[in-house]
Amino acid sequence: MALFQLSRRDALILALFALVVVTMPVWTAPFGANYPGLMQKFAIYAIFAIGFNILFGLTGYLSFGHAAFLGVGSYTAVWSFKLLTMDALPALLLAVVISGLFALVIGFLSLRRSGIYFSILTLAFAQMSYNLAYSVLTPITNGETSLQLTLQDPRLIDLAFTTRGAGLPTASLFGVTLSGLSGFYFCAVVLLIAFFFAQKVFASPFGMMLRGIKSNQMRMSYTGFNTRPYALTAFVISGMYAGLAGALLAVTDPLAGAERMQWTASGEVVLMTILGGVGTLIGPVMGAWLIKYFENIFSSFNEGILSRFFDFIPAPLHDTVVAIASKFVGEGWQLTLGLLFVLVVVFLPGGIMEGVRRIGALFRRGNPPKAGAMRVQPAE
Amino acid sequence: MDAILAQLLNGLDKGGAYALIALGLTLVFGTLGVVNFAHGALFMLGAFCAVTFRYLITLETVTVDPTQTTAWGTALEVRTPLAQTWFGDWGAVLIDWSVPLSILLAIPVMLVIGIVMERGLIKHFYKRPHAEQILVTFGLAIVLQEIVKAIFGPNPISQAMPTALRGAADVGALIGLAPGALTYPLWRLVYFLFSAGVIAAVFGFLRFTTFGMVVRAGMADRETVGLLGINIDRRFTIMFGLAAVVAGLAGVMYTPLLPPNYHQGMDFLVLSFVVVVVGGMGSLPGAVAAGFLLGILQSFASMNQIKSILPGIDQIIIYLTAVVILLVRPRGLFGRRGMMEN
Known part of the structure; x- marks a missing residue:
């Protein structure tokens, strides 16, 4: 079926990506990141970033309010758990639909403007x-205490078939509980589907149209295309991705708080995408993994760990090195993150993917790629 | 009527802070074309100039006075601030007035910080896409924030206002209302007058000095000014320093109203970007007008009478205004055509 066909190159990329994602528990072990909670976040935020990149990377519209869709997805999923069933699929489906509708409204209004005005409009909607x-x-969001499951939830569908058990239930998929590793593999499968869909979008005529909007919107409209429906579709798709990611956050931990919608969360996904490489398929995923790794692992380092890590340094220097390094981890992990942003933007404007390309170019001397030819210029 | 006037006044000090930050942002954007996400951090650094100044002038010498004893029977430790030993009673006055006096420290410090920032990092980003400017300045803001956190700790440090400026001013009496009908905290009034003064100074500087004229010419057409043999880059660097000073002063004077903490810059940054865009990118009068407009609207929206009609309006009024203005007036209140639209 043509619907599921990929070009040979894309199929290869998908296969490699699937291999990387499925073996994540193995290769994250040396970094100390192989616990399920973090790997679930890796998969979920990768989906979020891939979706954001469909809008920002292809059309160049920089949305500063995507966290709103993440939040809506989370709330919808938790409500589906509370009212209907603990099964994950209806929750995901509902979250995608509702956040898509939400994105349709916000996108319809925001896309009437472009440039920074668009960014501020999306920011304003998200902050509202x-x-x-x-x-x-x-009443809907449970305010500061966050929306969570209670023992009195109606759960109409579940309770029609089974009786209420003791304690709070966990999310499941056709009766299989989704927690720990099974939760991660569920997120991983969803990530692969999301990645495949993004590949299809990138390769489709619709994707070409979006790239056209980015490179020259005026020329597109002179050629006779009404660009706004295309941009709106991209906006809604990326809103749905965000909703999906939000629902997965609720699946792995059935709790939805408003802080997921704050502008810092919107900013985070922008940073993930730019750090990884705007407009590339893999880049946003790498950016998401790197930032989540920093957030969870670097912040937990302390002097004891550092002291063991720098054991090879002779004693007089050892304490100094540990003292200096300790400023950059633990409480100070954000300092490292900030420095990383500055360094990446100064030296690798195309993000991590440009670094990968440059290293690749070193090995392919005979056929040097044109400098900057592949560089993705994010439109503003 | 009184209530409306009171809310109008309440909006002025916050509006003043928004206007000052937005003014600096617009200056940087109008001159260098750089979207500076580190501008909020400059506001925060200004506030910490006040903290540092107070710390410096309240450094103490501790002497043990054997003739006096405390309630526990140990010798009494007499703590004298150095400023008091050097200047006598003047020292106590100095400490009392530490917040306004910190301006003297903040101006040179912020100027240097601004110029170093521009020469060290920002100048490499003139020609880069705005998204990269946002990322690099955002990274810089995080770095500055974390450095301040490492030095001053994560908790807010409250700053006292001068004793003479505590209490409330009877504004109502000035305009013929009954005495006591309309009072207003004195410091907020000071803040408003101060911000109005700084804004007037910036506009006067741009309008009435040769330097300002050249800068305005450069904002309009940088290339032509460069072709006339004027080193416009150096002037723009100084303007960046000036914008840093404006943000810093806004931060210094705001410390008694909001104890400075390391992340307050970020909180103000988002709002000031909204302010800048509502005013129109690149328009200085727009930034000032929008700053006061949004400050006043915010204080009106937090009136109980209005909240009872539209619940939650106080939470979203600024963003709602921004959305409405941007949808009705595409370039903000005073924006020019073609500014930042692609």
């Missing part, structure tokens, strides 16, 4: 959702 979720919408 965040502030409302904290205040007036408390």
Whole structure:
């Protein structure tokens, strides 16, 4: 079926990517990141970043409010757990639909402007959702205490078949509990599907149209295309990705708080995408993994770990090195992150993917790629 | 009527802070064409100039006075601030007025920080896409924030305002209302007057000095000014320093209203970007007008009468105004055509 066909190159990339994702528990072990909670986050935020990149990487519209869709996805999923069933599929489906509708409304209004005005409009909508979720919408969002499962939830579908067990239930898929490693593999499968869909979008005529919007919107409209429906479709798709990611966050931990919608969360996905490489398929995934790794692992380092790590340094220097390095980990992990941003943008404007390309070019001397030819210029 | 006037006044000090930050952002954007996400961090650094200044002038010498004893029977430790030993009673006055006096420290410090930032990092980003400018300045903001956190700790450090400026001013009496009908905290009034003064100074500087004229010419057409043999880059660097000073001063004077903490820059940054865009990118009067407009609207929206009609409006008023203005007036209040649209 043509719908599921990929070019040979894309199929190879997908196969390699699947291998990398499925073996994640193995290769993360040396970095100390092979616990399920973190790997679930790796998969989930990769979906978020891939979706964001469909909008930002292809059309060049920089949205600063994508966390709103993540939050809506989370809330919808938790409500589906509370009202219907603990099965993950209806939750994901509902979250995607609702966040898609939400994105349709916000996108319809925001896409009337471009450039930084678009960014501020999306930011304004997201901040409004965040502030409302904290205040007036408390009946829906449960405000500061976060929306969570309770023992009195109706769960209409589940309770029609089984009786209420003791304690809070966990999310499941056709009766298989999704927690720990099984939760990770569930997220991984969803990630692979999301990645495959993104590949299809990138390779499709629709994807070409989006790239056209980025490189010269005016020329597109002179050629006779009404660009706004295309941009709106891209916006809705990326909103759905964000909703999907939000729902997966709720699947792995059935709790939805408003802080997921704050502008810092929107900023984070922008940073993930730029850090990895805007407009590339793999880049945003790498960016998401790197940032989540920093956030979870670097922040947990302390002087004891450092001291063992720098054991090979002779004693007089040892303490100094540990003292200096300790400023950059643990509490100070954000300092490292900030420095990393600055360094990447100064030396590798195309993100990690440009670094990979440059290293690749070193090995292919005979056929040097044109400098900057592949560089992705994010439009603003 | 009184209530409306009171809310108008309440909006002025916050509006003043928004206007000052937005003014600096617009200066940087209008001159260098750089979207500076580290501008909020400059506001925060200004606030910590006040903290540092207070710390410096309250350094103490501790002498043990054997003639006096404490309630526990040990010798009394007499703590005298150095400023007091050097200047006598003047020292106590100095400490009391530490916040306004920190301006003297903040101006040179912020100027140097601004110029170093521009020469060291920002100048490499003139021609880069705005997304990269945002990322690099955002990274810089995080770095500055973390450095401040490492030095001053994560907790807010409250700063006292001068004793003479505590309490409230009877504004109502000035305009013929009954005494006590409309009072307003004195420091907020000071903050408003201060921000109005700084804004007037910046505009005057741009309008009435040769330097300002050249800068305005450079904002309009950088290339032509360069072709006339004027080193416009150096002037723009100084303007970046000036923008840093404006943000820093806004931060210094805001410390008694909001104890400075290391992340307050980020909190103000988002709002000031909204302010800048509502005013129109690159328009200085727009930034000031939008700053006061949003500050005043915010204080009106937090009135109980309005909240009872539209619950939650106080939480979203700024963003709602931004959305409405951007949808109705595509370039903000005073924006020019073609600015940052592609």
